[in-house]
Amino acid sequence: MFSHIFVGITDFDRALSFYDALFEILGVESRFCERDRPWAGWQSAGQQRPYFAISRPHNGQPHEPGNGQMVAFMANTREAVRQAHARALKNGGTCEGPPGLRPEYHAHYYGA
Template sequence: MFSHVFLGTRDFERALAFYRPLMALLGVAERFCEPEKPWAGWQSSPGPRPLFLLGKPFNGEEHVPGNGQMVALLAADHAQVDQAHALALAHGGRCEGAPGLRPQYHANYYGAYFRDPDGNKLCVACHDSTAG
């Protein structure tokens, strides 16, 4: 369904320091990093799409996070959701919802919510009933 998702940043180096360990924890490989542009991308497996891209806005204007926008990343199990949330907070993220079951979405939905240092909202979620 998706070719790529692009998130903007005001401070590329700070954002890179946030996303590199998060994506590594989730097992998403970095495909490229071009600090001179600046932008970076991570590739899904088995790939090559969708890509998760991070960079300064193309139009050169200041990045402003949107209200009501969120990117949800897939976790293998509940422990990985917990670890991703803790890692995000340790790297400058802000909690928007602690890890836990959210049966209002579906019986097996286990997720955590946070904002990156630029204010972009993210979720890490697991949908597997056997992953607890």
């Protein structure tokens, strides 16, 4: 059901230290850590999804309630992403980017 959960943070080093220590106890492994971006993610051992990620908000604005959080649902096809995006807009959602590739996440990430 879930692809990933993204939590906005204000102090990357503090958050990284917190989650690294917590996930070591829980047996959750590091997936990536890019200090220059800054963002980091973790996943259950041997699994690609779902994963948990932290970063400053992508839009560069300060983290605050409603900015910097993301819960992403899995879709089996790009067409399903397009349809889900259209349905979400029809039912009161807002668009933060049309369906398309998001190479800043990875080469084949397709989302909306």
